[in-house]
Amino acid sequence: MSSIFERNGRFLVRVRRQGYPTATKTFTRRSDAVSWGRRVEADMEAGRWQLATKRVPTLCEVIQEYRQVVAPRQKGALTYRYRFDELARLPFSSKPVNEVLPADVARWRDQQLHQHKPSTVARKLAMLSSIFSWAWRERGWVAGNVLSAVSKPRQGEGRARTLTSEEIDWLLQAALTSKAKWLHPALVVLMCSAMRRGELCSLRRQDIDFEAATAHLSDTKNGSARDVPLCPDALSAMRQLSAAAEAECRDLLVPIGPCGSMSTRFTVTVRRAQRMYKDVCLEQGQEPQDRFLSDLRLHDLRHHAVTAWTATGALSLAELMSISGHKSTRMLIRYTHLQAKSVAAKLASLPAQARRATTPNRPGVGPAACSPDPDECLDEQRRIAAT
Template sequence: MAAIRPRKDRDGVVIGYQVQVQRKGYPSQTKTFRSKADAQAWATIVESEMQRGVWRDRSESENTTLMEAFDRYAEEIIPSKKSGNREMGFLHQWQTRPIAKMFLASIRGKDVAAAMRNMESEGKSPNTIRLHLVLLSHLFTIARKEWGMESLNNPVELVRKPKLPRGRDRRLVGDEETRLLDACQTISPELASIVGIAIETAMRQGEIMGMTWNKVDLKRQTVTLEDTKNGEKRIVPLTTKATQILRDLPRNLDGKVWTYTDDGMRTSYKRACKRAGIKGLTFHDLRHEATSRLFEKGLALMQVSAITGHKNMQMLKRYNHLKPEDLVKLLNGG
């Protein structure tokens, strides 16, 4: 049976309630609450679980705040993750929210939903909110599987995820490619080369900017990528045009293909778009353009995947914008 006792301060004022549940075959469970109703509710749950033989010790999850759990997550989990830098940013944002002060066992779906609404009011995009939820959900999974909190429920599973907008399908139209390359050439010939490589190879920005000469084989017309988004090595074939772009570049003493930094390139690229009068074309859209061109050349889904590094075939399919007339030519061997 549960015993509930009031806790008083020096003046005899009740400041909380301590509840103790004792049952044969189980260790005594004691917890303190501010209200008697909360104490009774907790005791009822514990007694019911003991009665049904499904009770598990919640002591750690009931005494660990989300903020403390994130500190442990940052120390033990994030260092081994490829997206660690980005996730550290999300983690710090979670720790500034009211939910961070709550104990893990007390966090419910409605608490996560409230945090989501706050993110929306701050102007965060649906995809950014989704990434925040992925991090929170993984923390609860780790807590259950690796930190001995097996009885912990994952509240993220109980909330509706934000509806993501349709993927971008921006492509180069009209004479935009010529205008863009001309503008890049005016700003820096190296910038024009970077943009040219992006259009020819479908490589990600980070993959392009991280290129080193010891991984470029102009004879075999390949670039080996050791550090990719999905963590797997990939060998990218080079078109004749891409090979010529690289062949014409000077060799830097540090072994890097480019002298630009990531931030410097992004800034210059935006200037080039503005100079060319091109709106709404991100650097990542060039990957979309290049991937779509691979399909237009008649390459199959798995062949394109081997070049671009996409693991999600469903996501890759949205790049396939083959025109009906092109399909007719393919069907008829044209």
């Protein structure tokens, strides 16, 4: 609705409507103010007001501004820079942002599902949704987030990939042959400490307390700093990284810029390990395993570390969370992938007394029913006779 205020002989008209920025203008005559206010209300009602008053940027322009203004403050902006380039090339990126329809996004989503996994498409939609929310709430270029009307693809189960002891041996052996001398100790740290890739890449020499066997992470995914306890193997690998960094006069333990290059090094190392493994199998006349080191990602080392420490049974839930950095048991469980056969073997190794404690006696079943206590039977007979 429009409101008119008189100030110093002039008339200020203000039009407010949900979904539109407030429109104001000053006139010398009240009749002109009333006429302009009614016209603006009619344009807003018909959806023409933004186009009539100012130029609305295209979606591509909005993405570029979001990338410059908002993205630098977000974690992973450097890693996902390619994702912004991809969104800027959307089929409808040349349209004014307020003319992008849910149908446009839905068609693009369906095309993406033919090429990528649902989880990948869901992440792209989430980033696009953040851009539209920013354009709506902080710039007023759109009347709402069009992604709210687009259904998200149903994602599958989370990854449950861990490594076998044989895969670990071959992977570390291949890492020793890499030109990047830091790769082998870095992989040992990730396998033992459950650190994230970005956390390890941000570590500096002064962040390691070798006497306390801890690594201080000041910048984590959830935004909370924490100290990571290091086992002897991880601590030894940290000493190698620290010594190499000191020799090269640098603070960072891992000498790379964008942490994405670590994933590239890891992928190359996995392929080298597969080749080494297959060559040895051929020399020994053995059939190589088809799934050996297949479908392996760098982040799977974090899953492996959490699962391995959980399988020991030596750590409490709070101690496991102090290693992984999870703030909820639900997230910790997502990273724990115990095999049923290993749990069954542990159950079989329990003392017989502990196994019997888990099986309560039922009336008519079990040793207690077959062999009653003679004293209890005598007491029961005396009670019956007395009555």
